[in-house]
Amino acid sequence: MTGRPHLRLVKSAGVGVGTFLLFGVVTGLLPNPIYVRMVERTPTDYLFLLATAAFAAVFVYQRSLTDDPIGDRYAAGGIVGGFLAFGCPICNAVLLALFSSSALMTYFDPLRPALGAASVVAFGGLLYYQRRRCEACGR
Numbered sequence: 001m002t003g004r005p006h007l008r009l010v011k012s013a014g015v016g017v018g019t020f021l022l023f024g025v026v027t028g029l030l031p032n033p034i035y036v037r038m039v040e041r042t043p044t045d046y047l048f049l050l051a052t053a054a055f056a057a058v059f060v061y062q063r064s065l066t067d068d069p070i071g072d073r074y075a076a077g078g079i080v081g082g083f084l085a086f087g088c089p090i091c092n093a094v095l096l097a098l099f100s101s102s103a104l105m106t107y108f109d110p111l112r113p114a115l116g117a118a119s120v121v122a123f124g125g126l127l128y129y130q131r132r133r134c135e136a137c138g139r
Helices: 005-026 043-064 072-086 093-098 101-132
Strands: none
Touching: 005 043, 005 072, 043 072, 043 101, 072 101, 093 101
């Protein structure tokens, strides 16, 4: 175990709040003068933003409790999947470079809720597995 309990909580809360604010701003879910969202905001977008930020915070906290942390790549994949689930598909430069805007709106946009659900399930599974193998987490 590394760090004091208070510092671990502050760090994980900072990661959660930072993730929420950063992703909320760059996806236009949190209205701002820099970024204009080109598709409608839905309650599921906000749900997946909140879930992604919460899972990131819990992952960082659980990771700090063990001397042998696991799952960094899976957590990164969960964050990317979550971001794609609530991000504006035609505002994402990488997706737009790979596909046309009409293809994104026709084929990718309807899949975003399923992608978000898969991301939540994968992140939840990672947190469950991480907690099961963590001695300091309590059972």
